[in-house]
Amino acid sequence: MRYGITTMGDALRDFMDKSRMKPRLTEVRIRENWEQIMGKTISRYTEGIQLIDGKLLISTNVAPLKQELSYSKDKIIKLVNDMLGEPVVREVVIR
Template sequence: MARRNNDHLSISDLLKEFVDNNKLQPGLDKVNVKDAWAQMMGNGVNNYTTAIQLERDTLYVQLSSSVLREELSYGKDKIIKMLNESLGKDVIKKLVLR
């Protein structure tokens, strides 16, 4: 059973403690990265995105358009920076476009 405190804690503090105690943060990061990609890149890029996968600190993005993949490869550093800012922490260190 979880310990019970008599202190009054906010729900956000309790959720953070729960996530930390159960080591759920990596799974939440994977979901948040997918959402951030969809939001930051827009419908034009999302239509050609077939798969997004976060492994450790590398984001793998599979695209169905070779032209778009080449175009995005020129701005990898900017994309990483935008996604990390959207997430609020440095989750992504490397971007691999497939």
């Protein structure tokens, strides 16, 4: 007896939404698209990106870049969330 037909894509999305892997996969998506989101120069000098509980942690040792990113936190949140298609990032922390 068939109760309903679900596509493989929908089944995988459902599984990912319910699994603990989703935050890590979201972080990987951000890393993979970082150059597209922020541009080549910023991407080149960004040393690390982590997503922890809605906080996007960005690491760089370049002081002027830290300053620039600090001024652009709202823009970064918007750009990343637009790329993801959902409001995942609530805060940006520059380290």
